[in-house]
Amino acid sequence: MQSPTINKAMEILQQLRSISEGTDSISVKLNGIVQMIAEKMGADAAACYVTVEGNRLALFAGYKMNPEAQNKVIFHFGEGLTGEVAADSRTLSVADVWSHPKFVHKEELGEDEYKSYIGVPLIRWKRSIGVLVLQNKKVHEYSAMEIEILETVAMVLSEIVSSEEMNEFKKEFSKSTALNDREKLKGVSLSKGYGLGVSVVHRRRQAVTKIFAEDKEKELHRLEIAFGQMNVDLDKKITEAKLGMGEHVDILDAYRMFASDKGWYKKIANNIQSGLTAEAAVERAYEDMWNRLSGTTDTYLRERLHDLRDVSDRLASYLSGDFGSVKKVDAKDIVVIAQTMGPADLMDYDYTKIRGLIIEDGTPTMHVAIVAKALNIPVVAKIKGIFSEAKTGELVAVDGMDGYVYLHPSMQVQQKFKEKIAQRELLQAKLAELKDLPAKTKDGKHINLYLNVGLSFDLDYIDSTNCDGVGLYRTEIPFMTSDIMPDVNRQVSYYQELMDKAGDKKVIFRSLDVGSDKLLPYWGNVGEENPAIGWRSIRITLDRRAILRKQIKAFLRAAAGKELNVMFPMITNLAEFEDAKETLMIELEKEKRKGDSVPKKVNVGLMIEVPSVIFQLDEILPKADFISIGTNDLAQFIFACDRGNPRLTERYDVLSAPFLNVMREIVEKANKYGVYCSVCGEMASNPIEAMALVGLGYRNLSMSGSSFGRVKGMVRSMNAEEVSDYIHSLLKSGKRTLRPQLISYAHDHGIEIY
Numbered sequence: 091m092q093s094p095t096i097n098k099a100m101e102i103l104q105q106l107r108s109i110s111e112g113t114d115s116i117s118v119k120l121n122g123i124v125q126m127i128a129e130k131m132g133a134d135a136a137a138c139y140v141t142v143e144g145n146r147l148a149l150f151a152g153y154k155m156n157p158e159a160q161n162k163v164i165f166h167f168g169e170g171l172t173g174e175v176a177a178d179s180r181t182l183s184v185a186d187v188w189s190h191p192k193f194v195h196k197e198e199l200g201e202d203e204y205k206s207y208i209g210v211p212l213i214r215w216k217r218s219i220g221v222l223v224l225q226n227k228k229v230h231e232y233s234a235m236e237i238e239i240l241e242t243v244a245m246v247l248s249e250i251v252s253s254e255e256m257n258e259f260k261k262e263f264s265k266s267t268a269l270n271d272r273e274k275l276k277g278v279s280l281s282k283g284y285g286l287g288v289s290v291v292h293r294r295r296q297a298v299t300k301i302f303a304e305d306k307e308k309e310l311h312r313l314e315i316a317f318g319q320m321n322v323d324l325d326k327k328i329t330e331a332k333l334g335m336g337e338h339v340d341i342l343d344a345y346r347m348f349a350s351d352k353g354w355y356k357k358i359a360n361n362i363q364s365g366l367t368a369e370a371a372v373e374r375a376y377e378d379m380w381n382r383l384s385g386t387t388d389t390y391l392r393e394r395l396h397d398l399r400d401v402s403d404r405l406a407s408y409l410s411g412d413f414g415s416v417k418k419v420d421a422k423d424i425v426v427i428a429q430t431m432g433p434a435d436l437m438d439y440d441y442t443k444i445r446g447l448i449i450e451d452g453t454p455t456m457h458v459a460i461v462a463k464a465l466n467i468p469v470v471a472k473i474k475g476i477f478s479e480a481k482t483g484e485l486v487a488v489d490g491m492d493g494y495v496y497l498h499p500s501m502q503v504q505q506k507f508k509e510k511i512a513q514r515e516l517l518q519a520k521l522a523e524l525k526d527l528p529a530k531t532k533d534g535k536h537i538n539l540y541l542n543v544g545l546s547f548d549l550d551y552i553d554s555t556n557c558d559g560v561g562l563y564r565t566e567i568p569f570m571t572s573d574i575m576p577d578v579n580r581q582v583s584y585y586q587e588l589m590d591k592a593g594d595k596k597v598i599f600r601s602l603d604v605g606s607d608k609l610l611p612y613w614g615n616v617g618e619e620n621p622a623i624g625w626r627s628i629r630i631t632l633d634r635r636a637i638l639r640k641q642i643k644a645f646l647r648a649a650a651g652k653e654l655n656v657m658f659p660m661i662t663n664l665a666e667f668e669d670a671k672e673t674l675m676i677e678l679e680k681e682k683r684k685g686d687s688v689p690k691k692v693n694v695g696l697m698i699e700v701p702s703v704i705f706q707l708d709e710i711l712p713k714a715d716f717i718s719i720g721t722n723d724l725a726q727f728i729f730a731c732d733r734g735n736p737r738l739t740e741r742y743d744v745l746s747a748p749f750l751n752v753m754r755e756i757v758e759k760a761n762k763y764g765v766y767c768s769v770c771g772e773m774a775s776n777p778i779e780a781m782a783l784v785g786l787g788y789r790n791l792s793m794s795g796s797s798f799g800r801v802k803g804m805v806r807s808m809n810a811e812e813v814s815d816y817i818h819s820l821l822k823s824g825k826r827t828l829r830p831q832l833i834s835y836a837h838d839h840g841i842e843i844y
């Protein structure tokens with residue numbers, strides 16, 4: 091006996107199939123389908139929205155809706171109830187829309203008399219590709235059974251909405267999107283390096299076309315075979331790949347355990363017992379978990395959900411015997427393009443051939459990105475639309491240094507990439523050679539070289555570079571990559587990880603530096619006119635003192651028994667510094683009074699980023715244990731020039747007399763007061779600029795891990811005294827930039843500034 095839910099769903103699906111098999115156009119068919127669904131479900135109106143241009147919803151078919159609104163974009167993802175359903179990929183049922191805070195009234199829809207609402211997402215590749223909406227004139231609470239029926243129907247409707255015919259309609263909308271004629275696409279780098287190869291679009295997931303089982307025993311047998319085979323293959327692949335040791339191996343081991351989980355297997359088997367095919371049962375098991383966990387803000391659980399998606403897709407491939415793109419690759423250099431990917435998916439390809447990875451939905455904590463990084467594969471993420479636009483078999487170049495992807499690169503671009511790949515290999519060899527040599531200039535001046543870190547994979551550079559320590563830990567990065575504001579314990583674990591990795595080396599923590607271009611996902615955008623000079627950085631943490639106190643507590647605990655260095659960003663005057671420092675001292679006293687173990691020494695410093703403090707150095711330096719210059723912000727304020735405005739990038743140069751004079755003034759003052767002084771802005775990461783800094787008297791430079799080898803090479807090839815004489819001779823120059831002179835000087839004197 092089938093349940094009433096299944097009976098009703100089957101009835102709708104049968105009719106749906108007969109409408110969709112007809113010869114009418116897709117538009118006529120879908121209008122017929124939504125009408126039929128409305129009638130069967132007792133709704134007064136219905137609509138089918140389709141996702142266009144990645145995140146907009148066009149009304150494609152409607153019943154008892156204003157026909158004029160059809161084929162027009164009505165909602166953005168996140169806008170109104172329908173936008174909310176699409177953005178969250180979750181069903182939303184509302185008894186009376188007029189009292190719902192998210193409801194947005196769209197006059198053009200002609201839905202004034204409708205009260206109740208249910209929106210069900212049409213999902214494919216984990217994304218909402220549309221929304222099915224039903225409405226009633228009366229206030230009506232949709233039952234769990236109705237919801238289940240509609241969700242089952244939505245699975246089949248998704249197939250129709252992703253058909254070829256439908257793509258034509260979507261293309262009309264996409265004509266205006268930039269992706270069509272862009273060759274160079276900007277994304278976000280998740281793993282550094284350059285790669286060139288033939289694209290392979292990673293499509294594993296297949297649609298579930300048959301939902302109800304005809305023979306349960308047969309389905310259970312299919313499941314048993316597929317499950318067993320999948321696990322045998324997975325074990326073999328992961329064992330055979332020579333992966334060394336590290337977090338990536340732990341990730342793959344966890345995945346392997348997940349794939350062989352008995353509880354998961356049982357859930358699928360139970361779903362088969364209730365009447366579903368093996369494929370639909372796998373999907374249903376995933377959906378159950380998704381419904382329970384997708385609302386969680388816990389990053390760990392979200393990652394688990396991600397793993398379950400991947401392992402479900404893998405099992406579905408074994409059930410159908412169709413492995414999508416995976417088996418059809420014969421090029422020797424490939425670039426894999428995926429919407430999303432599981433960590434073990436890389437092992438399905440010959441990973442030694444993978445020259446690059448592009449993941450549309452990638453995030454830095456994503457497991458596949460961590461595995462790819464360990465395998466030295468450059469990864470670029472967040473290029474909207476690339477997955478649906480790209481085709482297998484085309485040449486693609488991946489620039490994991492700056493986060494660009496080139497589709498069909500020209501001969502010149504290809505040539506450039508080949509050079510860059512060769513250069514990088516050379517540099518890496520050189521870095522390895524330099525690792526154990528001191529950062530000493532030719533005339534014997536030791537320069538301390540530190541790292542700037544933020545993401546946890548930056549921590550690997552601490553060992554690989556043999557640096558003197560961490561000169562800037564951008565604590566906002568873990569805040570930015572977290573789904574909720576990390577509490578004290580969570581923060582302690584982040585900071586502790588760094589302290590442990592650093593061992594006896596110096597570590598400088600910077601207090602939370604958010605606002606301006608660094609926004610936290612869980613804080614609304616304040617919407618300021620001039621965010622760079624607005625409520626940001628120390629201004630926020632002084633006003634929201636509890637955040638600062640918690641962070642300081644976490645610093646103190648993570649550095650218990652060791653030396654703690656904390657600096658405050660964007661300090662504008664002495665009063666602000668003293669205020670922040672006092673908060674730290676109070677927290678330190680509190681910890682001591684509680685009898686907790688505290689750092690054996692605490693040094694408090696500030697960043698020099700706002701010009702006003704330079705005019706107060708005589709008062710500030712006696713009160714500070716150290717200073718560090720954030721040349722990125724300092725240059726933006728000295729030149730009154732937005733650091734993120736591409737129109738202005740080359741207009742002013744830090745290698746010019748005004749800026750170099752400011753830098754000289756700061757280092758001389760710091761030396762006068764005997765205060766440790768370093769540079770942690772980008773200037774220290776660029777060899778020619780770092781050369782100028784050493785010439786001005788800087789002995790502490792903090793830079794990105796990827797620049798370390800180049801800067802060290804530069805230091806070892808320069809004579810500090812000679813460069814000092816030369817740079818001081820330029821400080822009265824009226825030129826816009828002194829870069830050409832400094833580059834010629836470096837060439838003439840054999841200084842390595844690659």
Ligand code: PEP
Binds near residue numbers: 562564719771
């Ligand atoms: C700077 O401004 O130079 C700096 C190091 O800080 P951030 O780039 O994080 O603003």
Ligand code: MG
Binds near residue numbers: 659699720722723
């Ligand atoms: Mg800054």
